[in-house]
Amino acid sequence: MNCEKCQDLIEDFIDGSLGQEDQAKLNLHLEECLGCADVRNDLQAIVSFCREHRGEYSAPPNERALWLRIRNMIEAGESVPASRPARASWGSWISRSWELSFSQLAAAAAAIVLVVSLSTVVGLRRWQSGDAQFKASGPDAGLQVGAANVRDRVSQQQQLISYWNQRVEFNKARWNPEMRETFDRNLKVIDQAVNESFDALTLDPHDEVSEEMLNAALNEKLSLLKEFAAL
Amino acid sequence: MKTRTASARPVHPRARQLNRLALCALLFVCGTLSAGITQGQQQLSKRYPAPKNVRVVLKNISGTITVESWNRDEIKLTMILESPKANVAPRHNGSGLTIDVMADNPGRSDIGDVNFKLQVPVSSSVDLETKRGQITVSNIRGDLVRAHVSLEGDIELRGISASQVFAQNTIGDIYFDGEFARKGTYQFQSGKGHITIRIPAESAFHLTAAAPTKQIKLGEFWNDKFKNLGGGRKYEGEVVDGRSKVNVTNFNGSITFMRR
Numbered sequence: 001m002n003c004e005k006c007q008d009l010i011e012d013f014i015d016g017s018l019g020q021e022d023q024a025k026l027n028l029h030l031e032e033c034l035g036c037a038d039v040r041n042d043l044q045a046i047v048s049f050c051r052e053h054r055g056e057y058s059a060p061p062n063e064r065a066l067w068l069r070i071r072n073m074i075e076a077g078e079s080v081p082a083s084r085p086a087r088a089s090w091g092s093w094i095s096r097s098w099e100l101s102f103s104q105l106a107a108a109a110a111a112i113v114l115v116v117s118l119s120t121v122v123g124l125r126r127w128q129s130g131d132a133q134f135k136a137s138g139p140d141a142g143l144q145v146g147a148a149n150v151r152d153r154v155s156q157q158q159q160l161i162s163y164w165n166q167r168v169e170f171n172k173a174r175w176n177p178e179m180r181e182t183f184d185r186n187l188k189v190i191d192q193a194v195n196e197s198f199d200a201l202t203l204d205p206h207d208e209v210s211e212e213m214l215n216a217a218l219n220e221k222l223s224l225l226k227e228f229a230a231l
Numbered sequence: 232m233k234t235r236t237a238s239a240r241p242v243h244p245r246a247r248q249l250n251r252l253a254l255c256a257l258l259f260v261c262g263t264l265s266a267g268i269t270q271g272q273q274q275l276s277k278r279y280p281a282p283k284n285v286r287v288v289l290k291n292i293s294g295t296i297t298v299e300s301w302n303r304d305e306i307k308l309t310m311i312l313e314s315p316k317a318n319v320a321p322r323h324n325g326s327g328l329t330i331d332v333m334a335d336n337p338g339r340s341d342i343g344d345v346n347f348k349l350q351v352p353v354s355s356s357v358d359l360e361t362k363r364g365q366i367t368v369s370n371i372r373g374d375l376v377r378a379h380v381s382l383e384g385d386i387e388l389r390g391i392s393a394s395q396v397f398a399q400n401t402i403g404d405i406y407f408d409g410e411f412a413r414k415g416t417y418q419f420q421s422g423k424g425h426i427t428i429r430i431p432a433e434s435a436f437h438l439t440a441a442a443p444t445k446q447i448k449l450g451e452f453w454n455d456k457f458k459n460l461g462g463g464r465k466y467e468g469e470v471v472d473g474r475s476k477v478n479v480t481n482f483n484g485s486i487t488f489m490r491r
Contacts, residue, residue, distance in 0.1 A: 171340070174340040174341070175340045175341070176340070176341045178293075178363075179293065179340070179362070179363065182363050182382050182383050183382060185382075185383070185402070186381075186382040186383060186401040186402055186422065189401055189402055189422045189423045189482070189483065190401065190422055190482075192482075192483065193422060193443075193482035193483060196443060197443070200443075207461065208460065208461065209441065209443075209460055209461030209464045209465045210443075210461070212441065212465075213441065213443055213480075213482065216420075216480060216482075217482060220401075220422070224381060224382075224401070227362075227381055228362075228381075230333075231292075231333075231340055231362070
């Protein structure tokens, strides 16, 4: 299990709606990955706090409308990166009647920001350590890297890429049309390099050259997105 | 034999008048067009005193960059700004000149191209970046030549003798014509384009060249010590004693070495 999948399942885990098989896999990953364990602990602490203090604060006027607005904002934020259908359990998680007070809701919103930041930091660290490990291990070690490891690493890098891609998309509307077209055209070239290397690795998981090219192309894409997120 | 030329033909006065009118109209149209073109542009030029080994840092957003050496201890900066005009505030100190179009225009993503021409002392180091546009550097013999086009634009480095050379773009050709210095570092990377490296026959370097298209031509620099990896997608080896390091990567295009 990788960090992305794990963090998807943490919500269900805290909710208590996770199947036994998934729970076993998740526990195994949480034992190995300190970053994800931290995320789980933080989220669990927030939810416990909310449950324990339920009803202690007076509800703000028009509480239902406020909650709907927050829910809409959360859903809008979640729908951008993955463009995949929302999970049923996530829907039930949202639609639960929590009866939260205004200050609890504010705390929850702050916690969401905290969790997202933590996930990003964890992702960044994993990516950086992975990259450093790859550089330090040299070409001979590359032969020992299995297809699953490559996929995991690609998936981790894709998380970062999708984070920076969101930031680029947010700013893109302000660029002049020529810059937008040029950027899209160039990103396609890098994507092509990524896809070709990935396809070659799928055919031969021990193909050292393809792995190097894949790493170089992914790093290139990431640095381009970072650069243009600031434009 | 008698020939009849056009000049000998009698011209009707009315036709002559019409010709003059047409000429005037043509001149008017040309004048209006050229005024329209130049109206959107502004040219600025400035000179700065510089030591022989001055460092020039230029970060552009969009537009061409041309750097050439001259036999003076000063830098001449010429810029042509297209509309909407960018703010450009070069910062000059004793050791160098820095121009950062990005930093000078925070929050402005719609500025027009800025085309730069720099004339610098021959021993200068130049660090050039643009997101879009061609970079040309000629006859520089300083420590560093760096040309980075984040997106699209050719890179031409001619007459270069620097201990560190970095050239990178995503779409566009890279052409290097120069010398590799002892213990120097040379990196060339393109996403899609042709990379051509033209160096003296006696060059000595350690080469790592990778191109998934398998279009790697080492020409006269090929020798049996080269390792062929990935069925011709990557070559690694030494030419003579490998005193400098050369790294060339092309994701989709060719790599060609030529003798100077």
